[in-house]
Amino acid sequence: MLEPVVAEEMDLLAKVLSLLSELPQTKTASEAPIVRELERLREVILSGDEAKDISALSEQYHHQASVLNQLRSAGAVEGVDPSSPYFAHLRLKENGKERDLCLGRTTCIERGIRIVDWRDAPISKIFYSYRQGEHYDEEIAGRERIGEVAVRRMVRIQQGALERVQSPEGDYALDEKDSDGWTRAEPRTARLQGGEGVALRAFKVGEGQDRRMGTLESGQVMRVDKRLPEITGLIDPLQFELITESRPGFLVIRGAAGSGKTTVALHRVAYLAFAEPRIDGPETLVVVFSPALRNFVGHVLPSLGLSNVRIVSYREWVAEERRKHFRNLSIGVRHDTSALAQRIKLHPLLSLAMERYVAAHPGEATAERAIDDWAGVLCEEELLLAAAQEIEPDWDSAAEIRKFVDGQRVQLEAIFAALGGDETAQAELDPEDDALLLRAWQLRVGPLRSSGKKPLRLRHLVIDEVQDFSALEVQVLLDCMDSNASITLAGDTHQHVMKHSGFSSWTDFFRLLGIPGTEVDTLRVSYRSARPIVEFAQELLGDLTEDEDGPEATRDGPPVELFRFADRGACVAFVADALRQLCTDEPQASVALLTPSVAASAAYYETLERCELPRLHWVRDEKFSFKAGVEIAEIDQVKGLEFDYVILLDVDATQFPDLPEARRLLHVGATRAIHQLWLTSVGTPAPMLASLGES
Numbered sequence: 101m102l103e104p105v106v107a108e109e110m111d112l113l114a115k116v117l118s119l120l121s122e123l124p125q126t127k128t129a130s131e132a133p134i135v136r137e138l139e140r141l142r143e144v145i146l147s148g149d150e151a152k153d154i155s156a157l158s159e160q161y162h163h164q165a166s167v168l169n170q171l172r173s174a175g176a177v178e179g180v181d182p183s184s185p186y187f188a189h190l191r192l193k194e195n196g197k198e199r200d201l202c203l204g205r206t207t208c209i210e211r212g213i214r215i216v217d218w219r220d221a222p223i224s225k226i227f228y229s230y231r232q233g234e235h236y237d238e239e240i241a242g243r244e245r246i247g248e249v250a251v252r253r254m255v256r257i258q259q260g261a262l263e264r265v266q267s268p269e270g271d272y273a274l275d276e277k278d279s280d281g282w283t284r285a286e287p288r289t290a291r292l293q294g295g296e297g298v299a300l301r302a303f304k305v306g307e308g309q310d311r312r313m314g315t316l317e318s319g320q321v322m323r324v325d326k327r328l329p330e331i332t333g334l335i336d337p338l339q340f341e342l343i344t345e346s347r348p349g350f351l352v353i354r355g356a357a358g359s360g361k362t363t364v365a366l367h368r369v370a371y372l373a374f375a376e377p378r379i380d381g382p383e384t385l386v387v388v389f390s391p392a393l394r395n396f397v398g399h400v401l402p403s404l405g406l407s408n409v410r411i412v413s414y415r416e417w418v419a420e421e422r423r424k425h426f427r428n429l430s431i432g433v434r435h436d437t438s439a440l441a442q443r444i445k446l447h448p449l450l451s452l453a454m455e456r457y458v459a460a461h462p463g464e465a466t467a468e469r470a471i472d473d474w475a476g477v478l479c480e481e482e483l484l485l486a487a488a489q490e491i492e493p494d495w496d497s498a499a500e501i502r503k504f505v506d507g508q509r510v511q512l513e514a515i516f517a518a519l520g521g522d523e524t525a526q527a528e529l530d531p532e533d534d535a536l537l538l539r540a541w542q543l544r545v546g547p548l549r550s551s552g553k554k555p556l557r558l559r560h561l562v563i564d565e566v567q568d569f570s571a572l573e574v575q576v577l578l579d580c581m582d583s584n585a586s587i588t589l590a591g592d593t594h595q596h597v598m599k600h601s602g603f604s605s606w607t608d609f610f611r612l613l614g615i616p617g618t619e620v621d622t623l624r625v626s627y628r629s630a631r632p633i634v635e636f637a638q639e640l641l642g643d644l645t646e647d648e649d650g651p652e653a654t655r656d657g658p659p660v661e662l663f664r665f666a667d668r669g670a671c672v673a674f675v676a677d678a679l680r681q682l683c684t685d686e687p688q689a690s691v692a693l694l695t696p697s698v699a700a701s702a703a704y705y706e707t708l709e710r711c712e713l714p715r716l717h718w719v720r721d722e723k724f725s726f727k728a729g730v731e732i733a734e735i736d737q738v739k740g741l742e743f744d745y746v747i748l749l750d751v752d753a754t755q756f757p758d759l760p761e762a763r764r765l766l767h768v769g770a771t772r773a774i775h776q777l778w779l780t781s782v783g784t785p786a787p788m789l790a791s792l793g794e795s
Contacts, residue, residue: 191251218669227710303414356627356651357771361590370404389565392722395742434528445532446570449487566591571612630657662792676711692743696755736771746773
């Protein structure tokens, strides 16, 4: 005998499917009458028979053309899909009466069917904001609605058949072995948990996995500031050895996500400054991958007593230096550089070609001549091709370089027109041109200049996430170093997400920089994430991993879980419920909802905002708050950051095919989580998630 909840849902589905089958087929307005009228009007206008009414006829023609355009752009009217008509069932009790309402992807309120589009129907707010048994008082569609949520259930319907019902009464699933049988499990509310506020490295292996916010031991303090902490008292022996390395030259730190690469690099600056106070000055530069990472680590050095060291993102630094050295080249930077242009401008062939071009074209040591060098090498097809064949013999580059040069000639024509005074010229630089121009300056004019036209000489340089910089970009910085300078490079090839940067391996990278034989020190302990997260992140890499033995984790935690949904609306409801509970349990927790695209971030923010979640923030332009709350951002914005909890959204096969760049991007997203990691999929999950069973 069926459980009452299941029987009720099966009856409701049968009723909906029956009513849908009786609805007349949705028709789309015909184009034919409009097309015929347009042809008639055109003939009349061209004939000139009604010249005195030509104005009125033209207006009529344009009106009909506009109607036709709207009709064609609108497409067919979307109807309710009988194979999966809705994903949620809501029963509201108002004024002593009850009525059922279903949430789906299409609105259909006709002949007893009440299905609303969860994305824009005002009534859907009740589903996302209240639970079963709760009373509501909301203004909806201009009138006050007061009542009680009598029923709130999630359902899964596939091919017109009910497969699952999730409700407070139980979690019911169709038994795969018996099509007529159902199994019941206790209602399981998936919860984010793990103990935000626990200090990094606070527990031994096996401890801390059941930690909750508010249950900290006496003397422990919640970490309200979510930026990178200063952890001098927690440094392990290997980290201490790297920090106290004081000899001039290169120190290269490789390590897994969360192993402390950035922390070691920053603490090394403080150690060196203790022996040489001049290190705490403008002659020390810390270069990071992004503005978000700059803000994340920006307060560590001041907390260590250093106030004059500059921390900059590479793009900010190189753009500032380009404007300083090429004052006449005051044009904008484009944001839609083609992948081909980006790849070639970051490729090592450009560095080699530029060196040879400058050597072959003697001239004055001026900024103007450096601009000519930069422009000239971008148009020298034969030189670029020869450099490409020398550096990457297996690359069939001729067609790509020809296409690249053709595009650059058009772009440069506009730039030189603007320099000549043409205010109408649409002149823009690619972001990669900043480093190329500075490299041209170094080769033609000499060292970059600081204030007062003195050579820019750095005593210490830190480059974080170095695997995502091109060799040419790093070379520009290295040529600013003092002869006795020390240099710290920190990176992790597993987190290499800039596929056009040209980085392939540490050995090749050092060879291109002219520093072969450099040793790499490896940090193998991951302090940030719990063991299940570390192990899952390694599985994501597959054969991309460099070491047989993965990083060591210092503590256990909840398992990584995958949640599958047939509709994004169901995913939003699930996430909203979990976050609402977390805000109650752990009000100081930080959560990152990471998406594959800006469009997905916008969609989730718009719908979750209607759920009235506290402290919900959509991150744009990498402006993270680093405070407690929920931040929505794209995965490619969070490299180097960390959050108490992470939910990777829309981890579907279409968004994340089994390609190296997709695996690395998911690895980066997963390793941002300190305590717990969830993934959601609407549709077919990404193939690299095969090890995760559905929760």
